Amino acid sequence: MLKEDKLDAYLDAGAVEESIGYKLRLAQILAFRGFELELSGYGRAPRYLGLLSVIRSHPGQPQSRLAEAIALKRSSLVPILDLLTKEGLVERKPSEQDRRTNCIWLTRKGEQTVEKLIEEAERYDANMTRGMSDEEVKTTLKLLQKLIDNLS
Amino acid sequence: MLKEDKLDAYLDAGAVEESIGYKLRLAQILAFRGFELELSGYGRAPRYLGLLSVIRSHPGQPQSRLAEAIALKRSSLVPILDLLTKEGLVERKPSEQDRRTNCIWLTRKGEQTVEKLIEEAERYDANMTRGMSDEEVKTTLKLLQKLIDNLS
């Protein structure tokens, strides 16, 4: 097998092939792109599944805490919630204790959508990790968490 | 330790905490953001270190192959190369074999910048993986590569 047989292979990235940051980025771009493509029937919910899942586990939280949970500035969350509200997935309800804050809740439709999307995410995970043992998948989660802890 | 002691902790993401896709995304956002912040003195080169590293290992390639290597459309690469040209890091040279194509090369300054940035990336990796054994770091790279292979 001569080198010339591989002329149409992808170009490798050279030195950064051994960089965690580089591989992390490439994997994430490919994963996110594929996930959104596959679920284009769900409006913009797939993009914000992380946020929706946070709201699902912590209903009634103020916007500022939600923004913090997904590593965004508070002001960046505003148009996202506008959008998810327009799609009928979440609602803002004024807090009774503090009239500055909104409490964010999933609507009935939001609950149903998140549940379906979480199943889709599990399927997508399974595809992304095909050929890996359960042990390897668990290790991947554990190692990614270590990276996140070090970066937070 | 009562639950109330943790009232100011970050909100967890609920069900998707066990999703590879979610953790991948969060880790990458934090990593990339931190890397760019730390290296803001280098202009826009840190953002495109992956591309620059590809060019370094494969000098003189046409734009279309470079775009493919970093999972972008050809048309998206055009303004990026304009920018890197303006910053004096790369140059387009007309191909002699095929007058449609440009061959992309690093300038002298580009070479130097990439070399320094690769060192910075190694340092950044080391920080991101602190507390992990060499074995774990190697495993992380290997597992990320498996994900990439499954997604390509």
Place this chain on the structure above:
DNA sequence: CTTATTTCAGGGCCACTGATATTA
């Protein structure tokens, strides 16, 4: 008076689609 929450205006960056000119 100081601080916290949300919102808004404005800006910059990113990547895509689809069309074009050029050349193979």
Place this chain on the structure above:
DNA sequence: CTAATATCAGTGGCCCTGAAATAA
């Protein structure tokens, strides 16, 4: 004539900063 390369115009999306309004 068909296919490939680079480019451009136009579109839409993302997230930020800094300022404003309101309320604690």
